[in-house]
Amino acid sequence: MRVKLERSGGFANVRRSVTVDAAALAPDRAVELRDLLAAAGLDTLPEDPPPRPGHPDRFVYRLTLEDEAGARSVSVSEDTASEPLRHLIDWLQGTAES
Amino acid sequence: MTASSRVRYPVGVPHLPTAGILPPHILWAIVANGDAEQRAWALQALAVSERIRGRRELLGDIATAAAAAAPGKQRTVYDAKHGSQLPGAKARGEGDPPGKDVAVNEAYDGAGATYDLYHEVFGRDSIDDRGMPLLSTVHYRRGYDNAFWDGSQMVYGDGDGKIFGRFTKAVDVIGHELTHGVTQYEANLDYADQPGALNESVSDVFGSLVKPRTLGQTAGRADWLIGAGLFTPAIRGVALRSMAAPGTAYDDPLIGSDPQPADMAHYVETADDNGGVHINSGIPNRAFYLAAVAIGGFAWEKAGRVWYVTLRDRLRPTSDFKAAANLTIAVARELFGARGAAAKAVAAAWAEVGVL
Numbered sequence: 001m002r003v004k005l006e007r008s009g010g011f012a013n014v015r016r017s018v019t020v021d022a023a024a025l026a027p028d029r030a031v032e033l034r035d036l037l038a039a040a041g042l043d044t045l046p047e048d049p050p051p052r053p054g055h056p057d058r059f060v061y062r063l064t065l066e067d068e069a070g071a072r073s074v075s076v077s078e079d080t081a082s083e084p085l086r087h088l089i090d091w092l093q094g095t096a097e098s
Numbered sequence: 099m100t101a102s103s104r105v106r107y108p109v110g111v112p113h114l115p116t117a118g119i120l121p122p123h124i125l126w127a128i129v130a131n132g133d134a135e136q137r138a139w140a141l142q143a144l145a146v147s148e149r150i151r152g153r154r155e156l157l158g159d160i161a162t163a164a165a166a167a168a169p170g171k172q173r174t175v176y177d178a179k180h181g182s183q184l185p186g187a188k189a190r191g192e193g194d195p196p197g198k199d200v201a202v203n204e205a206y207d208g209a210g211a212t213y214d215l216y217h218e219v220f221g222r223d224s225i226d227d228r229g230m231p232l233l234s235t236v237h238y239r240r241g242y243d244n245a246f247w248d249g250s251q252m253v254y255g256d257g258d259g260k261i262f263g264r265f266t267k268a269v270d271v272i273g274h275e276l277t278h279g280v281t282q283y284e285a286n287l288d289y290a291d292q293p294g295a296l297n298e299s300v301s302d303v304f305g306s307l308v309k310p311r312t313l314g315q316t317a318g319r320a321d322w323l324i325g326a327g328l329f330t331p332a333i334r335g336v337a338l339r340s341m342a343a344p345g346t347a348y349d350d351p352l353i354g355s356d357p358q359p360a361d362m363a364h365y366v367e368t369a370d371d372n373g374g375v376h377i378n379s380g381i382p383n384r385a386f387y388l389a390a391v392a393i394g395g396f397a398w399e400k401a402g403r404v405w406y407v408t409l410r411d412r413l414r415p416t417s418d419f420k421a422a423a424n425l426t427i428a429v430a431r432e433l434f435g436a437r438g439a440a441a442k443a444v445a446a447a448w449a450e451v452g453v454l
């Protein structure tokens with residue numbers, strides 16, 4: 001399974017993208033990723049976030065999951081991301097940097 | 099409601115019953131640049147002429163500018179200490195001397211310079227025109243590559259240190275974020291597609307006026323860059339956006355190239371970034387730049403005033419580029435004459451970027 005995180009928007013709108021392949025992770029890290037994904041509730045998110053008047057310059061994140069079942073993509077604005085989803089986003093960014 | 103139904107007075111050079119009175123744009127220039135006595139005199143003359151012509155939309159300016167003796171410049175800067183709780187711990191209040199934290203000082207000074215632009219040039223008393231306190235938070239989260247307006251305050255990250263440094267470094271970023279607050283209280287433009295790109299452009303436009311005003315630069319001498327100095331030296335780019343030449347601000351192996359179009363022929367359709375609000379803003383940004391440079395002098399005096407009155411009184415949440423073009427031309431005619439150089443320059447600018 002692969003998880004792709006794309007960031008757009010923000011004041012700068014400099015696009016950033018990271019991809020984490022669960023198969024390439026150490027076993028304990030792969031378990032972490034599975035737990036984070038389960039907690040993040042991606043199923044409840046729309047493919048494109050509704051416009052958010054009054055919340056300019058926030059990041060917009062797009063998460064794409066690829067596995068045997070195919071690819072699914074959801075999108076969320078930074079300011080509406082739940083705490084578990086925030087943890088997933090931070091974890092993906094941190095894993096890509098390390 | 100359309101603009102035409104709101105504006106009942108005849109458009110064009112007003113017939114002034116008072117002999118010898120100066121035209122409004124000269125009076126406004128005196129308000130902006132004169133000493134205390136000249137300001138008071140010009141405001142009085144404006145009040146009289148506006149009252150005679152029944153121009154309700156300019157009266158707010160005069161009332162506010164006349165009450166300028168006790169302005170509502172009330173700044174507080176907070177420190178989030180790398181957390182995400184807002185506003186954080188108070189770091190500097192209005193009138194406090196500078197401290198050791200450069201981000202705190204930049205947020206304080208930038209909010210002050212932006213307040214002064216709105217107050218001294220446009221007669222506006224803060225974000226809501228009622229003296230709303232200016233709240234800013236610095237050191238938001240860790241390695242945070244962003245600045246934003248959260249609906250009631252400004253928030254700045256320190257940058258990740260690889261691509262970006264701290265976001266308070268460029269004063270136009272501060273002017274941009276504060277202007278999102280002004281827009282929220284005025285046109286309240288949507289935040290998607292063309293209205294969203296206009297929302298972004300308006301923030302860049304007023305943000306771009308702050309630095310040249312503090313430096314005394316004319317439109318022809320200003321750099322028209324947004325976010326100059328924000329990139330680390332490792333990134334190939336001069337700034338985040340160029341109002342004079344959208345699409346040319348950066349070109350770097352790590353972050354790619356500046357995606358902004360300079361005209362409607364290159365308008366970008368995308369689902370990301372709320373429909374490309376930070377991308378297609380390049381088109382109205384360049385229209386403002388072209389108008390300001392064609393008019394000449396200080397950009398805030400005429401082009402800035404046209405855009406300000408349009409933002410305050412004419413734009414609606416769903417206004418698109420074409421509406422903005424027609425409204426700014428109408429306002430330029432009303433403020434500076436139907437056959438004046440300002441109205442011609444504004445019309446030519448929108449035509450050059452392909453909106454009209």
Ligand SMILES: [Zn+2]
Pocket residue numbers: 011056057274278298301
């Ligand atoms: Zn913005």
